[in-house]
Amino acid sequence: xxxxxSIDIIGTFAFAISGAxxxxxxxxxxxxxxxxxxxxxxxxxxxxxVLINAHPINWIGDINYIWxxxxxxxxxxxxxxxxxxxxxTMFLFDTIGISVFTLLGLQKGLNYDLHPFVALxxxxxxxxxxxxxxxxxxxxxxxIFKKEIYxxxxxxxxxxxxxxxxxxVHEDLQxxxxxxxxxxxxxxxxxxxxxxxxxxxxxxxxxx
Numbered sequence: 001x002x003x004x005x006s007i008d009i010i011g012t013f014a015f016a017i018s019g020a021x022x023x024x025x026x027x028x029x030x031x032x033x034x035x036x037x038x039x040x041x042x043x044x045x046x047x048x049x050v051l052i053n054a055h056p057i058n059w060i061g062d063i064n065y066i067w068x069x070x071x072x073x074x075x076x077x078x079x080x081x082x083x084x085x086x087x088x089t090m091f092l093f094d095t096i097g098i099s100v101f102t103l104l105g106l107q108k109g110l111n112y113d114l115h116p117f118v119a120l121x122x123x124x125x126x127x128x129x130x131x132x133x134x135x136x137x138x139x140x141x142x143x144i145f146k147k148e149i150y151x152x153x154x155x156x157x158x159x160x161x162x163x164x165x166x167x168x169v170h171e172d173l174q175x176x177x178x179x180x181x182x183x184x185x186x187x188x189x190x191x192x193x194x195x196x197x198x199x200x201x202x203x204x205x206x207x208x
Contacts, residue, residue, distance in 0.1 A: 004100060004175070009068050011097020014090055016041040016072035017083065019134050024080060026138050036134055037073050041065070043130035048105050048122045052112050091190070099182035101127040102154040103161055103175055120158040127154045149189035149196060157182030 019040025023033040042065055045058035059065040076083065083090070105126025109119025128144050128151045135142040144150045161178035169177075188194070 004104070007096055007100045008104065009064065010093055011100055012041045012065055012068045013072045014093035014097050015130060016069040017076050017090065018094065019130075020073050020076040021080070021083065022134060022138055022140075024076070033076075034070070034073055036137060037076075038069050039137065040130045040134040041069050041072070043133040044101060044126045044128060045105065045130075047129050047133075048108070048126045051125070052109060052114065052122060054108065054112065095183050095186045096179075098127040098150070098154060098186070099157060099179040102158055102182060103178055106158050106161055116162050120155065120162065123158045124151055124154045127151075149185065149194055152196065153182050153185035153189065156185055 016037040019037040020033050022040075023036035026032075028036065042059045049055070049057045102123040104123075106119050106123030108126075109122035110116070112119075114122065131150075132142040132144065157178045160181045161174060164174040164177060
């Protein structure tokens with residue numbers, strides 16, 4: 001689990017940077033940048049823990065999350081102009097991060113004896129709701145509601161994880177395979193610019 005924990009920290013770092021960049025673009029002060037970076041990085045896990053009454057809350061039980069977020073904020077302040085060319089690298093970290101967040105959240109839900117479907121939802125909450133909170137606080141329509149295939153990739157990987165669990169696949173292979181599904185779906189969707197269908201009119205409206 002040390003490798004998974006390391007990836008979790010890397011994902012937290014990437015999420016914190018993305019939050020800090022949004023806050024800087026909105027011309028927030030230093031405190032505002034830290035808050036937005038914080039909720040982006042750990043808001044999803046915190047919401048999950050509150051919903052399932054898990055204590056201590058994710059970042060409260062592990063101070064490394066706080067240091068990771070603060071380091072990410074300082075890094076963003078110092079190298080903001082250098083980060084833009086690294087968007088592909090940040091996308092990779094972000095994608096790996098949501099895959100790990102999804103599966104760790106799902107595992108935690110199962111460990112709390114939640115129904116598998118509810119645990120699946122908790123995995124998705126862990127992965128995407130930090131970004132939702134960030135967008136709400138910065139007065140933007142959350143990305144997952146209008147454009148990219150994001151939450152759907154998390155749900156798909158979570159379903160694969162559950163199915164492999166029922167098939168009694170080895171835990172490490174179960175985790176890695178499910179994470180790769182999320183990474184693959186997310187990457188292909190962005191590269192090919194796939195989007196979920198939008199409801200623009202009544203499906204039963206007759207053409208005139």
